[in-house]
Amino acid sequence: MRRVSTDMPxxxxxxxLRRQEEGLSNIQSKIASQSRILALRDDPLAASHAVRYQxxxxxxxxxxxxxxxxxxxxxxxxxxxxxxxxxxxxxxDLAVQGAHGTFAPDDxxxxxxxxxxxxxALADISNAQGPDGKQIFAGDRALSEPFxxxxxxVEGGGESMVVRVEYxxxxxxxxxxxxxxxxxxxxxxxxxxxxxxxxQVISTLDASEYRVTADTSVFIDGTEIPLSVGDTxxxxxxxxxxxxxxxxxxLDPEARSxxxxxxxxxxxRLEDKQGSRVFQDLGIIRGNPSNGAPNxxxxxxxxxxxxxxxxxxxxxxxxxxxxxxxxxxxxxxxxLALGNLNARITEVGSREERAEMTWQRLNQEIPDVTAxxxxxxxxxxxxxxxxxxxxxxAHRAALQTTAKILPTxxxxxxx
Numbered sequence: 001m002r003r004v005s006t007d008m009p010x011x012x013x014x015x016x017l018r019r020q021e022e023g024l025s026n027i028q029s030k031i032a033s034q035s036r037i038l039a040l041r042d043d044p045l046a047a048s049h050a051v052r053y054q055x056x057x058x059x060x061x062x063x064x065x066x067x068x069x070x071x072x073x074x075x076x077x078x079x080x081x082x083x084x085x086x087x088x089x090x091x092x093d094l095a096v097q098g099a100h101g102t103f104a105p106d107d108x109x110x111x112x113x114x115x116x117x118x119x120x121a122l123a124d125i126s127n128a129q130g131p132d133g134k135q136i137f138a139g140d141r142a143l144s145e146p147f148x149x150x151x152x153x154v155e156g157g158g159e160s161m162v163v164r165v166e167y168x169x170x171x172x173x174x175x176x177x178x179x180x181x182x183x184x185x186x187x188x189x190x191x192x193x194x195x196x197x198x199x200q201v202i203s204t205l206d207a208s209e210y211r212v213t214a215d216t217s218v219f220i221d222g223t224e225i226p227l228s229v230g231d232t233x234x235x236x237x238x239x240x241x242x243x244x245x246x247x248x249x250x251l252d253p254e255a256r257s258x259x260x261x262x263x264x265x266x267x268x269r270l271e272d273k274q275g276s277r278v279f280q281d282l283g284i285i286r287g288n289p290s291n292g293a294p295n296x297x298x299x300x301x302x303x304x305x306x307x308x309x310x311x312x313x314x315x316x317x318x319x320x321x322x323x324x325x326x327x328x329x330x331x332x333x334x335x336l337a338l339g340n341l342n343a344r345i346t347e348v349g350s351r352e353e354r355a356e357m358t359w360q361r362l363n364q365e366i367p368d369v370t371a372x373x374x375x376x377x378x379x380x381x382x383x384x385x386x387x388x389x390x391x392x393x394a395h396r397a398a399l400q401t402t403a404k405i406l407p408t409x410x411x412x413x414x415x
Contacts, residue, residue, distance in 0.1 A: 066176045067359040074352035092334045099327025112318035137190040141171035146190035156319030165308035169293035191267025193344045196337035199304030203257035205283030207233040216276040220245035258282045265340040307337040
């Protein structure tokens with residue numbers, strides 16, 4: 001049985017007023033958060049759907065930012081490579097003019113001097129930085145210049161001539177996720193964009209008796225190739241050729257040694273797994289590179305030059321007045337460089353097209369997911385405003401009624 005006391009009306013009034021205040025605060029919080037779900041108990045099923053939609057929407061927004069960055073990066077790379085293409089075209093024009101046989105030796109030297117300056121311009125492009133201050137053609141070693149000019153004297157030329165342009169290496173290509181589990185390569189390294197000939201790396205060590213001593217791996221252009229204990233050089237060659245690495249391996253018929261040749265014009269990056277010495281024991285490399293720079297064994301035969309090698313070779317021929325070389329091997333080398341550069345430009349353009357199409361799809365999908373989220377957790381502001389007005393009116397009426405039922409007396413102030 002409920003006990004009736006003088007405090008009962010006061011306690012009841014306070015209880016129901018607090019309930020009204022709680023409801024009023026709840027609807028105000030929903031309006032402020034623009035969501036009808038403040039706690040799971042408000043609508044458990046809708047809350048579970050809303051959580052999934054919010055998670056999916058967050059991923060889509062991250063992918064949208066990634067694809068936008070990729071597009072900007074590709075556009076920047078594309079612009080510099082197109083500029084390099086224009087410079088190479090000018091070098092080729094000079095080679096054609098120098099091969100005509102109608103120019104005097106002094107005219108040929110003037111052409112060679114212009115080519116020397118164009119080589120410097122190519123080197124500037126190869127070491128170009130993006131808007132974020134990072135090297136465009138250095139991969140994940142974005143704070144290191146991939147090429148370095150070495151200047152000196154050249155026969156027939158003046159001082160401060162480009163003697164060679166050294167490739168100092170680049171890191172692995174950065175990747176970005178543009179969809180669940182789908183990645184795109186962001187970078188074209190300097191060893192890809194500014195190469196001209198297919199590289200060959202041929203060991204001079206007889207490998208006919210070689211055996212792998214433990215399960216290990218080797219890396220070619222970042223591709224891991226697992227090797228098993230007891231593998232012969234023929235087994236290593238087969239595994240390299242079966243891998244996606246852009247090289248072809250074969251056994252040199254004279255030295256019976258391992259030989260590698262690129263399937264495309266690019267700098268071949270070779271590395272042994274940490275603690276292993278397979279490529280070192282086969283006489284291919286002298287040790288793992290610390291920065292992606294050339295690490296060929298001193299006894300290995302290496303062939304395949306860069307764009308700079310082709311241009312320097314042509315320039316030196318013009319300084320010598322060798323028009324026959326300029327018209328044959330000189331133009332041929334520049335054509336190889338142009339062919340590879342144009343192929344890389346096409347590759348960058350294809351990546352940019354994929355990123356743009358993905359970006360457009362994401363910008364269509366994000367509003368749809370936002371609408372789904374709104375249907376599950378969104379607040380109807382008309383209903384919420386009506387409910388807020390009704391609750392506020394009821395609360396005011398309750399306060400007025402309470403004031404009449406429980407008038408204050410002198411005893412209330414004496415407590």
